[in-house]
Amino acid sequence: MNTLLRDRLSAPQAAWVQQRMPDAVIVRDMSWHLVASIVLHVRGSLGGETIDAVVKAGDVTNHHIAREIAAHTRWTHDLVSTQHSARLIDADSDERVMLFELLPGALVEATNAEWETGTYTQAGALLLRLHSQDRRMDAEHEARANARAIQWLDGEHRVTPAIATRARGILADDPAPPVEVVPTHGDWQPRNWLIHDGVVRVIDFGRFAFRPPSTDLLRLAAQQWRGRPDLESAFFEAYGPDPREPDRSRISALREAVGTACWAHHVGEERFEAQGHRMLAEALRAF
Structure with missing residues (x-):
């Protein structure tokens, strides 16, 4: 061996x-x-x-x-x-x-391609192909996702008590309506894209699940699209209409922030944890 x-x-x-x-x-x-x-x-x-x-x-x-x-x-x-x-x-x-x-290829993250509009046009087209394969209604998705976020808050983390209490209350009071779900990647961002000879490819489906399509946009919105509306526009030129619905997107952003801050603390990734705390503050301002 x-x-x-x-x-x-x-x-x-x-x-x-x-x-x-x-x-x-x-x-x-x-x-x-x-x-x-x-x-x-x-x-x-x-x-x-x-x-x-x-x-x-x-x-x-x-x-x-x-x-x-x-x-x-x-x-x-x-x-x-x-x-x-x-x-x-x-x-x-x-x-x-x-x-x-x-x-073939190198990760898009930390290369010039991470900040080029053409990368996001390709990423939008690829995500559309994934999302378009199936659509179904899920009456329990939002309740499951809220419960998972509350579970994160019940564990070990460095979220301040006041913020944790407010986030927990919003999640507990959410009506969690049925939502339309599609096949999602779960971690759609440049660290999971390869580029070779100008062509973008996708790796790592380890977080694959059926979710609302907007959930695949959360990490881009919190990272690369901040201050770069040109990248966001390039993405939707290929993807099509923005699937983010205001009320549900606020809850999704809150859950993503909770998960980011708590998971990053769990694995000792301080830079990502700091991003999670920023995301939490921004998410709570929407309520």
Whole structure:
């Protein structure tokens, strides 16, 4: 068994990879090291040829692997067909490990492309393709999302008591009406986009779920679109009408802020935690 694979993966996960790529070696560790997820660029033989691939694996606490497998089982096919998302080669949900083709490109985040309108025109078109695949009504989504945000506030965080109390009260009093939901990425932002020869591609469906379409805009609105209406306009030129409905968007923004501040504290990401506190202050001003 390859020692490097064994060092980064569980023994069953490493064995699973080597059953498919017997001579696989790690080229680069691409993990974020913030959550219980390992992402490895590997090279080895598959089907009689040497290829570059991506191994993604998680431990028993990782719930993102199951979501990503679900996404690739049905909902990424359209994007994969045009090479705008990676093809899933194989996966084992019990062992929480996946093998993908390696897409060309570098992360858009922290490059010039992060601030170019053309990037957002492409991102808008890609998100429209994902969202357009299905629409359904969900009578329980908003209640579940509110409960999850309250659960974050009931845990360990550094949100001030006054802000936490006000946020909890708004969420508890929300009528949580039925909403229309679509297949969403869950983390639609430049850190999950690749760019190569000017073409934007999408990675990491670990937060995939059916949600209101506006939820895929929350992180862009809190980050790249702040002070850059040109980027927002470029996005909607391709995506179409803005799906954000004022009343529900206020609640969504509040939940996103709570989750950001609390999750970032949980994983020790202070910069992102500070962003969450800013988002919380801004979200509460809307009420």
